Amino acid sequence: MTTHVKNASHAEWIIADPGDAAALPNDQSGTCSITTSSSGETNTLAIPVRVGQQLTLNLAVDGGGDRVVTVASAYDELGSVTITLGEAGGFVTLQSIMTAASTFAWRVVAYDNVTGPSQTFATLTVGTQLLVADGKSAFIGPAAVPASAAGGNWLGIEDFGTPPSGTLTNAVAIYAESAGDDLDVLHADGTTDALLT
Numbered sequence: 001m002t003t004h005v006k007n008a009s010h011a012e013w014i015i016a017d018p019g020d021a022a023a024l025p026n027d028q029s030g031t032c033s034i035t036t037s038s039s040g041e042t043n044t045l046a047i048p049v050r051v052g053q054q055l056t057l058n059l060a061v062d063g064g065g066d067r068v069v070t071v072a073s074a075y076d077e078l079g080s081v082t083i084t085l086g087e088a089g090g091f092v093t094l095q096s097i098m099t100a101a102s103t104f105a106w107r108v109v110a111y112d113n114v115t116g117p118s119q120t121f122a123t124l125t126v127g128t129q130l131l132v133a134d135g136k137s138a139f140i141g142p143a144a145v146p147a148s149a150a151g152g153n154w155l156g157i158e159d160f161g162t163p164p165s166g167t168l169t170n171a172v173a174i175y176a177e178s179a180g181d182d183l184d185v186l187h188a189d190g191t192t193d194a195l196l197t
Contacts, residue, residue, distance in 0.1 A: 013031065014030055014033075020037070021041070027050075029053045030055065030056070032057050034085060037065055042068050042070065043070070045069055047072045048105070053095070057085060058092075068082055071083065073105050078120065083116040084116055087114075090112060092116075093110040
């Protein structure tokens with residue numbers, strides 16, 4: 001049996017930064033270390049050409065501006081098509097897959113300190129604690145995101161209602177669809193207590 005090991009130090013695995021307003025290669029595997037200037041920059045990434053490609057983009061030198069990469073098709077479960085690298089050390093790794101006969105797409109497999117990718121879970125089991133970093137937010141439900149959550153820490157839980165407007169700092173928001181709807185506590189025995197109506 002022959003084992004093939006990828007040596008990431010080989011030149012074929014190092015992808016040169018194409019610079020601003022350029023296309024990233026969609027037919028290679030490797031790592032592209034990006035350097036930004038002080039102003040905003042962009043790249044595009046076309047659909048991959050085969051299964052098994054792996055592309056890592058990382059912001060190696062942050063000149064002050066962001067690099068926004070627009071992918072030709074959705075790369076995650078939420079249909080995201082943009083990736084913003086704005087902090088040194090931030091990275092995203094994309095893997096090519098087949099979605100139909102001779103049809104390929106990128107899928108995110110790992111990322112850190114970038115904006116754009118999202119991951120959803122049918123079930124998320126937390127062993128000890130679920131920690132949300134300072135300045136970040138957690139929302140439960142499709143309408144739990146407020147009009148603006150900037151500048152604070154949020155925990156939002158909704159009942160298919162309209163999100164509250166405005167910016168709230170360090171808030172816990174629990175709200176129902178409209179005036180008159182109940183907010184209840186459901187006990188383990190199936191009984192409920194109304195918090196308010």
